[in-house]
Amino acid sequence: MNLTLKIWRQKGPQDKGGIVDYKVSDISEHMSFLEMMDVLNEQLVNKGEEPVAFDHDCREGICGMCSMYINGEAHGPNRGITTCQLHMRTFKNGDTIYIEPFRANAFPVIKDLVVDRSSFDRIQQAGGYISVNTSGNTQDANSLPISKENADLAMDAAACIGCGACVATCKNASAMLFVSAKVSQFSLLPQGQVEATDRVMGMVKQMDEEGFGNCTNTGACEVECPKGISLDNIARMNREYFSASAKG
Amino acid sequence: MSTISSKVPHGPLADKWSKYKEHIDLVNPANKRNIDIIVVGTGLAGGSAAATLAELGYNVKSFCYQDSPRRAHSIAAQGGINASKNYQGDGDSNYRLFYDTVKGGDYRSREANVHRLAEVSGNIIDQCVAQGVPFARDYGGLLDNRSFGGVLVSRTFYAKGQTGQQLLLGAYSAMNRQIARGKITMHNRHEMLDVVKVEGKARGIIARNLITGEIERHSAHAVVIASGGYGNVYFLSTNAMGSNTTAAWKIHKKGAYFANPCYTQIHPTCIPRSGDYQSKLTLMSESLRNDGRIWVPKNLDDVKAIREGRKKPLDLTEDQRDYYLERRYPAFGNLVPRDVASRAAKERCDAGYGVNATGEAVYLDFATSFERYGKEQAKIHNISNPSEAKIMELGQEIVKAKYGNLFQMYEKIVDENPYKTPMMIYPAVHYTMGGVWVDYNLMTTIPGCYAIGEANFSDHGANRLGASALMQGLADGYFVLPYTIGDYLADDIRTGKISTDGPEFEAAEKDVTNRIELFINNEGTHSVDYYHKKLGKIMWDKCGMSRNAEGLKTAIIEITALREDFWQNVNVPGTATEYNEQLAKAGRVADFLELGELFAKDALVREESAGGHFREEYQTEDGEAKRDDKNFAYVAAWEYRGKPSEAVLHKEELVFEDIELKTRSYK
Numbered sequence: 001m002n003l004t005l006k007i008w009r010q011k012g013p014q015d016k017g018g019i020v021d022y023k024v025s026d027i028s029e030h031m032s033f034l035e036m037m038d039v040l041n042e043q044l045v046n047k048g049e050e051p052v053a054f055d056h057d058c059r060e061g062i063c064g065m066c067s068m069y070i071n072g073e074a075h076g077p078n079r080g081i082t083t084c085q086l087h088m089r090t091f092k093n094g095d096t097i098y099i100e101p102f103r104a105n106a107f108p109v110i111k112d113l114v115v116d117r118s119s120f121d122r123i124q125q126a127g128g129y130i131s132v133n134t135s136g137n138t139q140d141a142n143s144l145p146i147s148k149e150n151a152d153l154a155m156d157a158a159a160c161i162g163c164g165a166c167v168a169t170c171k172n173a174s175a176m177l178f179v180s181a182k183v184s185q186f187s188l189l190p191q192g193q194v195e196a197t198d199r200v201m202g203m204v205k206q207m208d209e210e211g212f213g214n215c216t217n218t219g220a221c222e223v224e225c226p227k228g229i230s231l232d233n234i235a236r237m238n239r240e241y242f243s244a245s246a247k248g
Numbered sequence: 249m250s251t252i253s254s255k256v257p258h259g260p261l262a263d264k265w266s267k268y269k270e271h272i273d274l275v276n277p278a279n280k281r282n283i284d285i286i287v288v289g290t291g292l293a294g295g296s297a298a299a300t301l302a303e304l305g306y307n308v309k310s311f312c313y314q315d316s317p318r319r320a321h322s323i324a325a326q327g328g329i330n331a332s333k334n335y336q337g338d339g340d341s342n343y344r345l346f347y348d349t350v351k352g353g354d355y356r357s358r359e360a361n362v363h364r365l366a367e368v369s370g371n372i373i374d375q376c377v378a379q380g381v382p383f384a385r386d387y388g389g390l391l392d393n394r395s396f397g398g399v400l401v402s403r404t405f406y407a408k409g410q411t412g413q414q415l416l417l418g419a420y421s422a423m424n425r426q427i428a429r430g431k432i433t434m435h436n437r438h439e440m441l442d443v444v445k446v447e448g449k450a451r452g453i454i455a456r457n458l459i460t461g462e463i464e465r466h467s468a469h470a471v472v473i474a475s476g477g478y479g480n481v482y483f484l485s486t487n488a489m490g491s492n493t494t495a496a497w498k499i500h501k502k503g504a505y506f507a508n509p510c511y512t513q514i515h516p517t518c519i520p521r522s523g524d525y526q527s528k529l530t531l532m533s534e535s536l537r538n539d540g541r542i543w544v545p546k547n548l549d550d551v552k553a554i555r556e557g558r559k560k561p562l563d564l565t566e567d568q569r570d571y572y573l574e575r576r577y578p579a580f581g582n583l584v585p586r587d588v589a590s591r592a593a594k595e596r597c598d599a600g601y602g603v604n605a606t607g608e609a610v611y612l613d614f615a616t617s618f619e620r621y622g623k624e625q626a627k628i629h630n631i632s633n634p635s636e637a638k639i640m641e642l643g644q645e646i647v648k649a650k651y652g653n654l655f656q657m658y659e660k661i662v663d664e665n666p667y668k669t670p671m672m673i674y675p676a677v678h679y680t681m682g683g684v685w686v687d688y689n690l691m692t693t694i695p696g697c698y699a700i701g702e703a704n705f706s707d708h709g710a711n712r713l714g715a716s717a718l719m720q721g722l723a724d725g726y727f728v729l730p731y732t733i734g735d736y737l738a739d740d741i742r743t744g745k746i747s748t749d750g751p752e753f754e755a756a757e758k759d760v761t762n763r764i765e766l767f768i769n770n771e772g773t774h775s776v777d778y779y780h781k782k783l784g785k786i787m788w789d790k791c792g793m794s795r796n797a798e799g800l801k802t803a804i805i806e807i808t809a810l811r812e813d814f815w816q817n818v819n820v821p822g823t824a825t826e827y828n829e830q831l832a833k834a835g836r837v838a839d840f841l842e843l844g845e846l847f848a849k850d851a852l853v854r855e856e857s858a859g860g861h862f863r864e865e866y867q868t869e870d871g872e873a874k875r876d877d878k879n880f881a882y883v884a885a886w887e888y889r890g891k892p893s894e895a896v897l898h899k900e901e902l903v904f905e906d907i908e909l910k911t912r913s914y915k
């Protein structure tokens with residue numbers, strides 16, 4: 001198929017940036033979206049032009065690196081997948097496709113479609129861990145039974161890949177879904193109880209400092225999240241937060 | 249040819265590690281504060297090492313090329329992690345895990361290392377649970393296990409089909425704790441481009457900031473390479489797009505021997521290629537072989553009909569199908585080790601039985617499991633006389649609970665529903681057992697330079713068993729290196745900060761800058777990918793699932809020519825002082841172009857078949873690999889001498905004290 005691509009180009013953080021039009025032809029429906037981008041870039045390199053910079057690594061939906069805002073949706077039109085899992089069969093011959101970076105104040109653009117998501121790392125550093133030494137002097141793993149139900153729920157929350165689609169989608173650029181996924185994982189497990197108060201307070205404080213917006217419960221994040229992280233996690237985090245605040 | 253010493257401690261196998269640990273030199277906590285360690289890579293090995301070293305009190309500087317340590321490619325490991333916990337009471341033990349691993353590796357690994365790995369395996373699970381890794385559990389709340397290829401016990405712990413992700417996020421969280429404490433300085437989007445040696449010892453690295461293009465000097469008392477394997481030398485592999493051998497190759501060129509590059513794992517269950525534009529391959533966890541049966545049609549007519557779309561796989565009756573693994577290997581059936589399963593698929597496809605348009609695909613069929621689980625569930629739920637459909641539905645629910653995300657992933661990529669029609673799979677490059685040579689302490693032949701995880705060669709011999717990579721990465725990082733590195737650093741407590749102003753840093757930086765300028769100023773005619781794809785094709789055709797002397801010799805000639813062409817005609821757009829992915833990639837491909845040649849050379853010298861290295865000249869009458877223990881029970885450790893063709897072979901003889909060398913049989 002033949003397509004028109006309208007791609008956000010921006011030389012660097014200071015550059016204003018803008019949409020540039022490109023044409024690609026002979027795109028197979030079996031290609032992945034990023035393979036289509038490879039075709040475009042190969043074309044640009046051969047013409048002596050600069051290829052479009054975009055983040056990607058695993059190309060199998062697990063590393064969380066790919067991050068394109070396609071036709072107005074984070075990770076594109078399909079549900080439950082990342083940009084790298086989107087295939088060209090979703091599009092038709094002659095389509096025009098808009099490709100932009102994940103936008104948010106807390107995700108400044110580095111170049112073209114590449115953004116800086118280190119704010120996510122800093123939130124994790126503010127409490128997204130259990131303070132256990134890695135010395136090997138831990139108790140036997142089976143000495144602490146955990147109900148299958150809670151273990152499964154913790155796993156569902158832990159499936160977050162830190163891509164930032166929730167933020168890019170949210171009209172307030174809130175990071176609540178991302179933060180609540182980590183808080184939930186630990187709050188569902190007995191290992192996480194000891195530091196529960198500090199964790200939720202620390203992570204929420206850092207989230208605010210990074211300039212993410214407030215959550216107004218519109219739920220768009222859940223819809224676009226490639227890993228099906230549920231809004232229940234936000235509710236769980238809010239409970240944790242209120243009880244932590246009450247403790248002062 | 250000289251021989252090299254692995255520094256394996258004396259004494260009975262089972263006591264070596266514990267005795268050694270008791271006598272190793274330690275660095276006292278106050279002195280650790282004055283010692284810096286660089287860790288390159290933040291996967292399971294690098295991440296766990298950085299966290300543990302920081303916790304012990306060292307100052308750690310961590311580097312990764314991704315935008316966050318959480319994205320290292322360990323994250324993509326699906327199936328699980330082995331540990332000899334024997335929670336299932338099925339007769340597992342440290343010895344059995346050790347034995348299975350040595351046998352699975354076709355008797356080409358170092359006994360003492362593997363035994364140590366088995367000894368610490370249980371501790372890894374304890375550690376990860378304490379960190380909040382949500383492993384799968386049974387209804388009683390205890391940890392669940394599954395079984396993997398090449399073994400007869402259930403010792404694999406898992407977190408859905410995302411075990412690597414969960415373990416990596418565990419290590420990442422341990423790192424975050426240390427970053428918050430200021431004990432780890434994290435350098436994201438940085439790539440190591442050389443190691444710096446001062447007075448023969450590794451004392452730092454030259455790194456490029458991938459955003460600004462700035463070239464930076466970083467010093468330390470020891471350098472740890474945890475940058476993963478070199479599977480991307482094939483262009484197409486299950487590795488991440490950015491996975492590369494640069495860090496490992498740079499230390500090789502500065503004196504670290506490179507061991508057994510020809511040992512590569514071609515994983516049997518990947519999604520087949522669909523066309524020339526393909527940029528990478530996707531693995532389907534081997535755990536699927538627990539419940540899936542692999543087959544191709546018995547008759548070529550049926551193959552043809554299927555390829556032409558006249559028949560569907562479901563149209564074929566049982567006796568029209570060839571379950572070739574069950575036929576050839578009745579004892580292990582679909583659970584034979586990876587190398588055996590991959591070659592068997594290639595054998596059938598080469599004979600013309602491949603079931604898709606490219607002729608490179610076999611079926612992985614779950615119908616039998618749907619039925620078996622369905623009947624079991626009907627009994628459990630007291631459903632009398634369940635209909636066929638009901639049985640299928642109940643069975644599919646069980647399979648969905650086990651592998652739901654894998655089935656979903658398959659459907660997304662292939663656009664076929666694997667609950668309704670069998671999956672198609674084909675082998676793909678997945679893991680490299682070869683790597684930087686290390687001694688028992690995980691130190692390379694450069695003093696103070698260590699290699700851990702997939703980057704080293706140490707534990708898997710010529711073939712790695714499923715769910716052992718995660719085990720080795722975490723064992724090295726959490727439990728082995730933090731001890732052994734102290735033995736070396738104990739001499740460095742009075743050294744003080746290493747300056748980055750010395751002539752050695754100056755020279756290394758100059759080399760790096762020169763090379764970058766070469767790329768930028770070259771203004772050639774072909775893209776980096778053009779060369780990478782060509783290299784990949786040579787490697788796959790001549791150094792792939794089976795090799796022969798003639799092909800390997802041709803490969804060496806072709807790779808040398810391609811490398812020359814590359815340096816003349818590669819085209820790298822943009823500048824050196826900005827975010828420039830093509831430039832970063834050019835450096836990586838340049839290194840692959842050297843490694844590829846050493847790979848072929850190593851494969852040529854190894855005149856036997858062992859594990860992932862199958863030489864057509866050395867096989868039994870029924871096509872099984874034929875080892876030559878008399879002449880080849882050694883580790884081939886290559887020393888760099890100016891170019892790959894001049895590399896000098898050093899042998900580490902493998903001594904088997906506790907295991908009798910046998911022909912590996914899974915029949």
Ligand code: SF4
Binds near residue numbers: 164166178224226227
């Ligand atoms: S919650 Fe979902 S959308 Fe947000 S970072 Fe995690 S995986 Fe991405």
Ligand code: FES
Binds near residue numbers: 056057066084
């Ligand atoms: S590239 Fe890793 S999730 Fe898309």
